[in-house]
Amino acid sequence: MRSERGLLIVLSGPSGVGKGTVRKALFNQEDIQFQYSVSATTRNPREGEVNGVDYFFKMREEFERMIANNELLEWAEFVGNYYGTPIAYVEQTLQQGKDVFLEIEVQGALQVKKAFPEGVFIFLAPPSLSELKSRIVGRGTETEDVIHNRLTVAKEEIEMMDAYDYVVENDEVQLACDRIKAIVVGEHCRRERVAKYYKQMTEVE
Numbered sequence: 001m002r003s004e005r006g007l008l009i010v011l012s013g014p015s016g017v018g019k020g021t022v023r024k025a026l027f028n029q030e031d032i033q034f035q036y037s038v039s040a041t042t043r044n045p046r047e048g049e050v051n052g053v054d055y056f057f058k059m060r061e062e063f064e065r066m067i068a069n070n071e072l073l074e075w076a077e078f079v080g081n082y083y084g085t086p087i088a089y090v091e092q093t094l095q096q097g098k099d100v101f102l103e104i105e106v107q108g109a110l111q112v113k114k115a116f117p118e119g120v121f122i123f124l125a126p127p128s129l130s131e132l133k134s135r136i137v138g139r140g141t142e143t144e145d146v147i148h149n150r151l152t153v154a155k156e157e158i159e160m161m162d163a164y165d166y167v168v169e170n171d172e173v174q175l176a177c178d179r180i181k182a183i184v185v186g187e188h189c190r191r192e193r194v195a196k197y198y199k200q201m202t203e204v205e
């Protein structure tokens with residue numbers, strides 16, 4: 001027995017820890033049944049990124065209109081650009097009983113936690129700060145200034161780890177994927193057990 005609404009799964013963590021890499025690896029696996037929520041952003045597309053697949057790329061004015069029209073479940077300004085989660089897709093998909101997967105930064109994840117405390121909040125942690133730095137530098141997509149800013153923010157974000165339900169270390173991509181899948185299976189089982197016992201108890205009365 002599955003609960004009627006899907007689970008909202010939020011993967012978050014500092015820039016460069018490997019959220020995008022782990023998310024892509026997860027979605028390449030055949031047994032994955034989560035639906036990925038594509039975010040909106042005002043940042044410029046990186047080489048190879050496709051509008052509507054990686055992000056919905058927006059002008060600042062368009063994004064601000066989305067904020068004003070309450071079209072976003074959460075949004076944040078991160079190192080000079082807006083990022084946000086379109087609410088309509090998330091609501092419709094959860095309503096259809098499907099699990100929705102968000103990959104977002106920490107300010108946004110904390111906003112989602114307020115709106116959807118029943119979500120599953122996973123903090124992806126680097127093996128060390130020096131490894132985080134080499135990953136973000138090694139990716140080669142940011143200027144030195146942006147790297148410096150992202151690392152400064154990362155130190156503050158790591159302090160928010162405690163607000164999450166789970167911490168998953170991204171030492172190896174496949175291991176991180178396996179841990180996330182195990183968390184989701186465990187959460188479904190836990191919620192189904194609670195629903196079953198709740199039904200039994202209320203039937204007795």
Ligand SMILES: Nc1ncnc2c1ncn2[C@@H]1O[C@H](COP(=O)(O)OP(=O)(O)OP(=O)(O)O)[C@@H](O)[C@H]1O
Binds near residue numbers: 136173
């Ligand atoms: N487990 C891992 N071991 C080694 N390198 C990794 C691992 N996971 C990701 N990386 C590398 O680290 C870099 C950053 O990864 P990625 O872009 O996925 O991070 P991110 O958390 O999505 O960053 P951002 O928040 O800035 O978008 C990439 O070059 C990626 O290949």
Ligand SMILES: Nc1nc2c(ncn2[C@@H]2O[C@H](COP(=O)(O)O)[C@@H](O)[C@H]2O)c(=O)[nH]1
Binds near residue numbers: 019078083084108
């Ligand atoms: N609060 C939100 N953060 C988001 C969203 N989509 C992506 N992100 C996060 O932004 C940073 C930077 O991303 P990048 O693609 O420019 O490297 C990263 O931590 C993403 O996870 C969102 O909808 N809301």
